[in-house]
Amino acid sequence: MRETELVALIRKLTTRAPSQPQIIQSIGDDCAILRPRPNEDLVFTTDFVIEGRHFTLDTHKPADIGYKALGRSLSDLAAMGSEPLFCLVSLAVPAAFAPRWIQNFYRGLLALAAYYKITVAGGDLARFDKVVADVICCGRVPRGKAILRSGARPGDRIFVTGQLGGSAHGFRTRTGAAWRGHLHPEPRIPAGMALRKLGVRAGMDLSDGLALDLYRLCLESKVSAEIGSNLPIAPGATEDEALHGGEDYELLFTAPPQLTIPPRIAKVSVTGIGRITRGKPGTIRYGGRILPPKGFDHFT
Amino acid sequence: MRETELVALIRKLTTRAPSQPQIIQSIGDDCAILRPRPNEDLVFTTDFVIEGRHFTLDTHKPADIGYKALGRSLSDLAAMGSEPLFCLVSLAVPAAFAPRWIQNFYRGLLALAAYYKITVAGGDLARFDKVVADVICCGRVPRGKAILRSGARPGDRIFVTGQLGGSAHGFRTRTGAAWRGHLHPEPRIPAGMALRKLGVRAGMDLSDGLALDLYRLCLESKVSAEIGSNLPIAPGATEDEALHGGEDYELLFTAPPQLTIPPRIAKVSVTGIGRITRGKPGTIRYGGRILPPKGFDHFT
Numbered sequence: 146m147r148e149t150e151l152v153a154l155i156r157k158l159t160t161r162a163p164s165q166p167q168i169i170q171s172i173g174d175d176c177a178i179l180r181p182r183p184n185e186d187l188v189f190t191t192d193f194v195i196e197g198r199h200f201t202l203d204t205h206k207p208a209d210i211g212y213k214a215l216g217r218s219l220s221d222l223a224a225m226g227s228e229p230l231f232c233l234v235s236l237a238v239p240a241a242f243a244p245r246w247i248q249n250f251y252r253g254l255l256a257l258a259a260y261y262k263i264t265v266a267g268g269d270l271a272r273f274d275k276v277v278a279d280v281i282c283c284g285r286v287p288r289g290k291a292i293l294r295s296g297a298r299p300g301d302r303i304f305v306t307g308q309l310g311g312s313a314h315g316f317r318t319r320t321g322a323a324w325r326g327h328l329h330p331e332p333r334i335p336a337g338m339a340l341r342k343l344g345v346r347a348g349m350d351l352s353d354g355l356a357l358d359l360y361r362l363c364l365e366s367k368v369s370a371e372i373g374s375n376l377p378i379a380p381g382a383t384e385d386e387a388l389h390g391g392e393d394y395e396l397l398f399t400a401p402p403q404l405t406i407p408p409r410i411a412k413v414s415v416t417g418i419g420r421i422t423r424g425k426p427g428t429i430r431y432g433g434r435i436l437p438p439k440g441f442d443h444f445t
Numbered sequence: 446m447r448e449t450e451l452v453a454l455i456r457k458l459t460t461r462a463p464s465q466p467q468i469i470q471s472i473g474d475d476c477a478i479l480r481p482r483p484n485e486d487l488v489f490t491t492d493f494v495i496e497g498r499h500f501t502l503d504t505h506k507p508a509d510i511g512y513k514a515l516g517r518s519l520s521d522l523a524a525m526g527s528e529p530l531f532c533l534v535s536l537a538v539p540a541a542f543a544p545r546w547i548q549n550f551y552r553g554l555l556a557l558a559a560y561y562k563i564t565v566a567g568g569d570l571a572r573f574d575k576v577v578a579d580v581i582c583c584g585r586v587p588r589g590k591a592i593l594r595s596g597a598r599p600g601d602r603i604f605v606t607g608q609l610g611g612s613a614h615g616f617r618t619r620t621g622a623a624w625r626g627h628l629h630p631e632p633r634i635p636a637g638m639a640l641r642k643l644g645v646r647a648g649m650d651l652s653d654g655l656a657l658d659l660y661r662l663c664l665e666s667k668v669s670a671e672i673g674s675n676l677p678i679a680p681g682a683t684e685d686e687a688l689h690g691g692e693d694y695e696l697l698f699t700a701p702p703q704l705t706i707p708p709r710i711a712k713v714s715v716t717g718i719g720r721i722t723r724g725k726p727g728t729i730r731y732g733g734r735i736l737p738p739k740g741f742d743h744f745t
Binding site for chain 1 (some may be wrong): 447448449469470473474475476477478479480481483486487488490491492493495497498521522524525527533535537566567568569571572573574575577579581583584588591593594595637649650657659661665738742
C-alpha cells in the first residue's frame, strides 16, 4: 500500500472525529491552523506510547493502543483544567500493519476523540520495525486560570480524584475490572474543568505514582507535604501500588483551606489525603516517615 | 542516570533557547501554555525523525539529528509563511545514551532554535532501543493569511526557491557541500514570511521531491500543472534527483500572473518553473510528458 493512499485513508477516518470550529485547517496541508479566541490561553502537551515500554502487541489490541496514545495526552490537559480542542497523531508502524492495524489503532483513538469532542487535525506517518505513537494535544483555558504544578502553598490541603493503584494492580493481574481500567483509563477532563471553575490553581495528573508525582509538584511549588493513611486505595491494589504504581491518570491537586472541595466532582470521588507544609522542597512525609520519590522511571 | 535528573538536565539546556513572550509556561509542568495575540492564526505541525528511516547513527552525529528533527518541522512552518513560536520535543533513546548523546542532540537542536528564536517549551523523554524523535512546532501568521496547498488556481505561475536535488545528491555522494547541505538544510522561514507578505497564498515545502509534492499541491487545489525544462537543478545532481529526490526543504509556491515575484527573496533565488492549468487534479506535465508522482514513500 502506498503512503499517499494510507494518508488518504487516515484522512477519511479522521473526518468522523468532531470538527472544532476553531480548527480552520486540518489534515491535508503542511500545518493545522487554529484561530484563537480572545481571553483564552492555549495549553499543549505531547506523550509517547512505545512498544515494549508502554504496551506490548501481545497484551494490547491496536484499538487499545490508539485509546492509550490519546488518553495519556488528554490526562495532561485534564491536569491543567483545560477543555480539549485538537490533537496531532504521529504514528510509526511496520509496513505489514497497513492498512488494517492502522485502521484499528485509529478506531480506538477516534472513539475517545469523539467522546471529548477533539478534532484530529494532522500528524505524521512513518514505517518502522516497532510501533511508536506520539500524540500532541491542545486545549484551552480562560486566561490565567490554568492549574499549575507551581501553585501549591503551605497550608493547602492535598486531594486526589478516584482511587490509587488500580492501574498497577490491573497490570499485575491482567484480569477483570482492574485490567480493563488499566487499558482504558478515563481522562479526568470534566473533573479538571470543574476543579478549575471551583478555583483550584495547583495540581497535576498521576501518571508515575503518587509518591513521585507529589514530589514533582512539591519541587515546582518549592514546598513539602504530609500525607496520611487515608489513601483511597483501589480494591485489590496494595499500598505500594497506590503510592508508587503508574498510570492511574487521576488528578492530584491542592486547595487553600477556605476553598470548599466537595466529596464528588463530575461523577468522580475526591479524597483529602494531607496538606502542604513549609520545608525542604520535595520532602514528603507519609504516616510520619519520609516517603522516597520512587515511581515509574524510564531510565533506571 | 535517573529520569528526573535527565529531565532537569534538559530543562537546564533548554533555558538557553530564546524565550518567546507569548509562552507563559514551558518545561516543568504537564503542559506548555501559550497566550495568543489578537488577529493571528496559529499553525501546528509534527514530524518524526527515526533511526534507520531518516538517518543512521553511522552517518549522523547526535547534533545533526537534533538539527534535522527541528529543521523538518520548521520547514512546514516556512511553507505556511508563518513565524515560529515554540516547539515540543519528544525523544526516545537507548539508556546508554544518557546523558552525553542527549546533550549533543539538544546542542544541534538548540542552535537552530536560537537562530529562529524558538522556545523549547516541553516534550517527552522515553527509553527505547532505537532513536526516535518527534518535534512539534507552532508558528503564528496574520489571521487568514497562511499559505495553503489548496490555494493554487489555473493560470497561476509555479515557482521554487533555491535549487533542487542537492539533498539527494549529497546523500548519494556523502561528500562536500551537497552532503553538508543534506545534513543541515536551511528552513526557508524568512523566504516563507516574505512571500506571504508579498501576497502569495498557495504553496508547500519540498520534502519528498518536486514530482510528488507538486502532485499533492495539485490534488489539494483540484488543478493540473505544466512544468518546463528550466528546473534549477543543484550542481552535481541529476534531473531524476531534482524531480524525485527528497529532503530539499525548498518552497514550492504559486502566484497569479499579476503578482510580481522577484528573482531573489530573503537571500534565496526564486525560479519560475511552470504554470497551473485546468485538468484532472494531480496531473503534472513535464516537457510535454506526464510526470508520475514518484518520490520518497515510507510504505513502498
